[in-house]
Amino acid sequence: MLIPAIDSYARGQPGVFQMMPKIFAHRGGAGYFVENSLKAFKSALESGCDGAECDVHLTKDGEVIVHHNPQLNHRYARKADGLWINKDDEFYFDQLSLAEAQDYTIGEPNPETHDLESWPNLLPATNQRIPTLRQVIETIKSRSNIFQLIIEIKTDIFNPKDHHWIPLVDQIHKIIREEDFAQQTILCGFDWRPLLYAQNQITNVPLWFTTHPFSWLRKGKVPKTDIPPSTAYLNRLRHAYSDGKALWYAGLQPESLHDFPNVIKKAGGQAWFCYHTDATNENTKHTHEAGLNLAVWTVNLRDSEALERLNLVDAVCVDYPKYRL
Numbered sequence: 001m002l003i004p005a006i007d008s009y010a011r012g013q014p015g016v017f018q019m020m021p022k023i024f025a026h027r028g029g030a031g032y033f034v035e036n037s038l039k040a041f042k043s044a045l046e047s048g049c050d051g052a053e054c055d056v057h058l059t060k061d062g063e064v065i066v067h068h069n070p071q072l073n074h075r076y077a078r079k080a081d082g083l084w085i086n087k088d089d090e091f092y093f094d095q096l097s098l099a100e101a102q103d104y105t106i107g108e109p110n111p112e113t114h115d116l117e118s119w120p121n122l123l124p125a126t127n128q129r130i131p132t133l134r135q136v137i138e139t140i141k142s143r144s145n146i147f148q149l150i151i152e153i154k155t156d157i158f159n160p161k162d163h164h165w166i167p168l169v170d171q172i173h174k175i176i177r178e179e180d181f182a183q184q185t186i187l188c189g190f191d192w193r194p195l196l197y198a199q200n201q202i203t204n205v206p207l208w209f210t211t212h213p214f215s216w217l218r219k220g221k222v223p224k225t226d227i228p229p230s231t232a233y234l235n236r237l238r239h240a241y242s243d244g245k246a247l248w249y250a251g252l253q254p255e256s257l258h259d260f261p262n263v264i265k266k267a268g269g270q271a272w273f274c275y276h277t278d279a280t281n282e283n284t285k286h287t288h289e290a291g292l293n294l295a296v297w298t299v300n301l302r303d304s305e306a307l308e309r310l311n312l313v314d315a316v317c318v319d320y321p322k323y324r325l
Helices: 038-047 133-141 166-178 192-201 231-242 257-267 281-289 304-310
Strands: 008-010 017-019 022-025 051-058 064-066 148-153 185-189 207-210 271-275 293-299 315-318
Touching: 022 038, 022 148, 038 051, 038 133, 051 133, 051 166, 064 133, 064 166, 133 148, 133 166, 148 166, 148 192, 166 192, 185 192, 192 207, 192 257, 207 257, 257 271, 257 281, 281 293
Parallel strands: 022 051, 022 315, 051 148, 148 185, 185 207, 207 271, 271 293, 293 315
Antiparallel strands: 008 017, 051 064
């Protein structure tokens, strides 16, 4: 069954209708407000989109916070005295308590270090602290009973230690249960190990199995459209994938790039969450034939060529949620 959509519209011959893809605000809508801030999620709720995506980590005292990186980000974090942090101040959250993490403000981009040319619509917001997952959920619940939250379980995908992600998944489960939020929750992640664990712990929550851009896994230069990672990360990723020993696939590494939909379906997933350039017509068709939804990350909705192609997928995760397909 396809993900429900807000509306439908006629395309092609009269009487032929196609459902609109769902629109999810990437990190709350990182094109308008600092990623993963409460201001971003409030803006996403007001924009009319269907949901938002967020990233989660555990603090030293076991609280689930919403933040992209596993450490403070010098591009938008300020100390209590108002001074911007530098790279030496980017403490990891497993070294900080929740109170210590929330001493920093995150709502204003640092004009010296943030790439403002790439984010021309980014607006500052004062008094923004790193939110907890519970705070984000409470914000959503106070405004909507249908707005969905995609929770990305952030892990070190190269970490060989068994079950290092269990405390994080258990805490997510506890919060979802206590907030009665399962019906509005989706779990995703590049690391499939915690997804398989969550499958046995958290019932009635869809699992979206995320994949890196295929150009990261193949040989050759990664195009700019595919957000090239650092050379060191890329080499490490490709080496593990080519050897068939990619830990993040939880022993389910597909034999080829074309096998992802079937493998995800067999693993119990409800959607393949691929990078938008991999959502070709062929992959879209193959995914739907496998009985999965196809969701894509992260497309700039002002790209008209991508929009025409992505009308065939079920959900898109975007930085600019105010632009509908």
